[in-house]
Amino acid sequence: MRKSPIFLFIVVVLLLDLIFFQKIVVAGLRPDATVIVLVYLALRFGSVLGMIFGFLIGLASLVIMTTALASMPLATTVVGYVVGKFGKKVAYESPLVQLAILFLSVLLLDAINFLWLDPEHLVFNLARYSMGSAFYTGLVGVGLAQLVLRLTHSRRIV
Amino acid sequence: MRSMAHGLPLGEFLVVIILVGLSLQIMIFDRYEVGYSPLALLGLPLKPLRDFAVGITRVHSLVNENSILRSRLTELAYENAVLRQSLKSMLEDSKLVNFAKDYPDTLVFARIMTYLDRRDGGGVIIDKGSKAGVSSNMVVITPAGLAGIVTKISSTASHVRLIDEPGYRVSAKIGRGGYTGILSATPDGRLLMEWVAPDAKISPGDTVVTSGLGMIAPEGIPIGTVVATLSEPEKFSKVVEVKPFEDLRHLEDVAIILRKSPDFSKILDDMHS
Numbered sequence: 001m002r003k004s005p006i007f008l009f010i011v012v013v014l015l016l017d018l019i020f021f022q023k024i025v026v027a028g029l030r031p032d033a034t035v036i037v038l039v040y041l042a043l044r045f046g047s048v049l050g051m052i053f054g055f056l057i058g059l060a061s062l063v064i065m066t067t068a069l070a071s072m073p074l075a076t077t078v079v080g081y082v083v084g085k086f087g088k089k090v091a092y093e094s095p096l097v098q099l100a101i102l103f104l105s106v107l108l109l110d111a112i113n114f115l116w117l118d119p120e121h122l123v124f125n126l127a128r129y130s131m132g133s134a135f136y137t138g139l140v141g142v143g144l145a146q147l148v149l150r151l152t153h154s155r156r157i158v
Numbered sequence: 159m160r161s162m163a164h165g166l167p168l169g170e171f172l173v174v175i176i177l178v179g180l181s182l183q184i185m186i187f188d189r190y191e192v193g194y195s196p197l198a199l200l201g202l203p204l205k206p207l208r209d210f211a212v213g214i215t216r217v218h219s220l221v222n223e224n225s226i227l228r229s230r231l232t233e234l235a236y237e238n239a240v241l242r243q244s245l246k247s248m249l250e251d252s253k254l255v256n257f258a259k260d261y262p263d264t265l266v267f268a269r270i271m272t273y274l275d276r277r278d279g280g281g282v283i284i285d286k287g288s289k290a291g292v293s294s295n296m297v298v299i300t301p302a303g304l305a306g307i308v309t310k311i312s313s314t315a316s317h318v319r320l321i322d323e324p325g326y327r328v329s330a331k332i333g334r335g336g337y338t339g340i341l342s343a344t345p346d347g348r349l350l351m352e353w354v355a356p357d358a359k360i361s362p363g364d365t366v367v368t369s370g371l372g373m374i375a376p377e378g379i380p381i382g383t384v385v386a387t388l389s390e391p392e393k394f395s396k397v398v399e400v401k402p403f404e405d406l407r408h409l410e411d412v413a414i415i416l417r418k419s420p421d422f423s424k425i426l427d428d429m430h431s
Contacts (some may be wrong), residue, residue, distance in 0.1 A: 022218055028275065048170050055177045062184065064210075069279050070188030074181035081174065110277060116185065117279055118324045121345040128345070129276045 005152040006044045010037050012148055013141075024140075029132045031140035032106055034061060038076055039083050039105050039141070043092050044158040047084030054080025071116035075109045082108065093156050095146060099138040106134035219271045257301045257413070263376065265299075265413040266290050271315065273407075281319045284412060287312045295374055297415045302404040303380035304328070304368060305412050316414075320406050321381070322347045329372035330381055332358070332398065333365035341366070341381065341400065349382060351398040358396055360387050366400050376417065 017033035024031070038057055042050025057080075058073030083105055091097050110130040114122050145157045166174070257265075268284035286292050288311050296308045298318050307326060310317040319326050322343045330341040330351055339354040351366065364384040370377025382402040390397055 018214070030275070032277075048173050051173060051177055055181065058181070059184070070185045071181075073184050074178065077177045077181050113277075113279075118345075121324055124345045125276065133277060 005148050005154050006040060006158055008152065009040060009145060009148045009157055013037055013144055016144070021140075026136065027132070029136045032109075032133060032137045034076065035079065035102065035106050035109055035137055036141040036144070038080055039087075039098075039102055040145070040158055042080045042083035043087045043098075043101070045084065046088070047081050050080035050084030051077050052080070054078070069113050069116060071113050074116075075112035078112060079105050079109050092158065095142045098145065099142050102138035102141045103134045106130060106137050110134075216271070222272075261413075261415075264416040266292060266416055267411060267413050268292075268316075269411055270409050274317075276323075279317070280323045281306065281309065281317055282409065284316050284318055284414075285314070286414065287314045287316050289313050291416050292316050292414050296417070297375045297379070298412050299379055299415060300404050300409065300412055303382065303402065304375065305404060305406065305409060307374070308414065318412070322349060322402065322406050327372075328375050328381075329369045330366050330400075331369040332360055332384065333367055335359055338369050338371060339395075339398065349400040349402060351400055352390075352395065353393070354396040354398055356389065356394055356396055360384055360396070360398060362386065366398075376415065 013033050013036050017031075021031050021033060034057060038050070038054055041053045045053070054076035055073055058076030061068045061076075062070065062072050083101060087101055090101075092101060107126060107130055110133075111122065111126060114125045114130075118125060149155070149157055266286055268286035268290075271283045271285050273282050274280055284298075292308055292311055294308050294311055298305045298308060304321055306318045306320040306323075307328075308316050309319045321328065321341070324343055324345055327340055327342045329338065331338045332351075332354070335358060337354050337358040337360065339351040341349055341351045343349055354360070362384050366381045366384060368375040368377060368379040368381065380403055382400040385399045385401045388397045388399070
């Protein structure tokens with residue numbers, strides 16, 4: 001297995017989520033650490049492990065957080081699978097491609113959750129609440145990945 | 159070996175089926191009351207983690223509250239209005255106490271801990287849960303009127319869906335003529351009352367209250383006033399836009415009516431027998 005700082009990156013993301021992400025809320029938008037962690041795990045380990053990680057992350061958020069939606073395990077499972085399956089078919093090492101993958105992953109996750117929560121207004125909810133968060137999550141995820149690469153002098157995060 | 163149906167490797171196909179199946183089961187279990195949900199059993203070993211997460215939420219909430227209080231205190235010091243503030247809070251308390259005395263059902267008062275982002279399901283988290291007797295589907299009100307309904311509970315906190323959020327529906331009636339309809343919210347937070355009789359005589363300013371027909375919200379809780387009326391000839395009904403009495407984006411204290419919604423399956427069984 002080639003060396004990559006993926007686990008260091010995940011620890012950094014989770015720690016920052018706990019202590020810092022609350023403070024960088026811009027216009028009500030907050031980076032989604034769950035998606036960042038899940039996307040990089042799925043890119044690193046492929047569709048099957050991506051799916052299993054996705055399910056466990058969704059289940060954990062449901063059991064730990066009172067507010068998580070019941071559709072979260074399904075949403076994270078699907079995102080883990082899709083990213084693991086198709087992420088490796090694109091030039092995922094490029095920051096721009098990672099940005100696009102993170103963006104689309106947040107939209108997919110939210111689409112499944114909104115289908116469960118409020119299917120009538122799916123398109124409106126995605127346009128109003130998810131687009132901004134998806135772009136912001138992409139920027140923060142790629143930025144942190146680049147930061148960890150610089151700190152560890154590695155060539156690739158996944 | 160490849161699965162026949164999808165061209166996926168068999169192992170991968172099985173994992174897909176198992177995980178998606180489990181996820182769908184979880185979504186079905188979510189419909190259970192908290193005490194009976196298999197998820198509650200699953201969550202037992204993770205209780206310390208859950209408490210930790212609730213603790214973090216509380217800390218964030220306290221930090222926010224602290225900064226608000228500090229800025230308020232500074233303003234008050236400059237204006238020398240500390241006494242006025244105390245007086246105001248005493249009046250608020252007495253208003254709540256009087257409200258509770260006058261109200262026919264038992265009420266539990268709760269504070270809003272946080273407003274949730276719509277991506278997290280919207281609504282608010284209040285600081286009372288099953289330990290205080292709160293359970294899902296209980297109605298949440300303020301002295302001004304209806305605020306929402308309890309959708310999820312833990313032992314010390316509950317999630318409340320507010321009436322100005324999509325997904326919440328309540329049977330309502332327009333005070334003067336008693337015309338009934340179903341009140342729900344648009345995605346941009348406006349309240350619309352649909353299925354009102356086409357010949358209903360309604361004018362702006364009329365009061366809208368709960369009808370009690372849905373059997374969840376008791377009859378007569380104020381909701382708001384009529385702003386405008388639209389006709390929908392194709393539905394043979396009117397749509398009424400309602401302005402809520404309460405500013406639902408700036409709630410601080412709410413009350414939960416400790417009355418359980420009826421067990422509809424039992425009612426149906428009784429009818430059949």
